[in-house]
Amino acid sequence: MTEVSDAEVGLPDDRPELTDEQVAFLASVFDLVRDGQTETVTRYLDAGVPVNLTNPNGDTLLILAAYHEHAALVGALLDRGADTERLNGRGQTALSAAVFRQQAGIVTALVSHGANPTAGSPDARATAAYFQLTEMSALLDADAIPPVATARADD
Template structure:
């Protein structure tokens, strides 16, 4: 059996000296790559880069991904007025009422920004205009977007 002093021969327990540090470095690199990918996907949702986002979602990235503020991909796409992405995320099962850490919903964000088509998509998917802080209904009243309240139904 080796004493492990030769710098690369397995010791009695089968551990090669130095591998722990290498594994940690690889793990850190993997974590950094995953974080960079998540940031790229959040940017894709914000910027309306449907092709990039769909490619990764189809490859298995969860549509439930959220950032450190609790903003989902759906929230970012809705707030920034990207109906194609909103439609795709809803079709995958995204929760139309999922609030971020501040209690804001995708519907309230779309109302605030005046994205009529996105509001329609979210309401059609069952988004509740009376949930969240502020609710979509309250946001419509606060920001003079009362034309959108007609889309909320009864």
């Protein structure tokens, strides 16, 4: 199993040690993501749970939401700045998970938020090609999905 650093999980270097109860709570957030509990998860994120929280397998909340086909939760995580380029312990991204699960809406959301179709191993394009997912391959075309407009710092 790959060790994940505090910085990779999104925790500050000078944080206090977590209690067993806090660790159990954070682990429960992953179960909520798997179950698609968008309202509860977003409430926890807004209260301070790191949006890039990562489990011991390297799965982020975004990777799990994409894999378990929870489009609303993927959108909420992206709106809160979830990192689309994080790799889990198997080298997979949220985008490759969404492609594998053939979730066009999630693929569109991830790509429009900057997810790189060639990140990871296997990457999203290789996943689409291997499983002959022509609709997913078409979505991953560089011109198929416009990027989300973001506010500039000088606006």
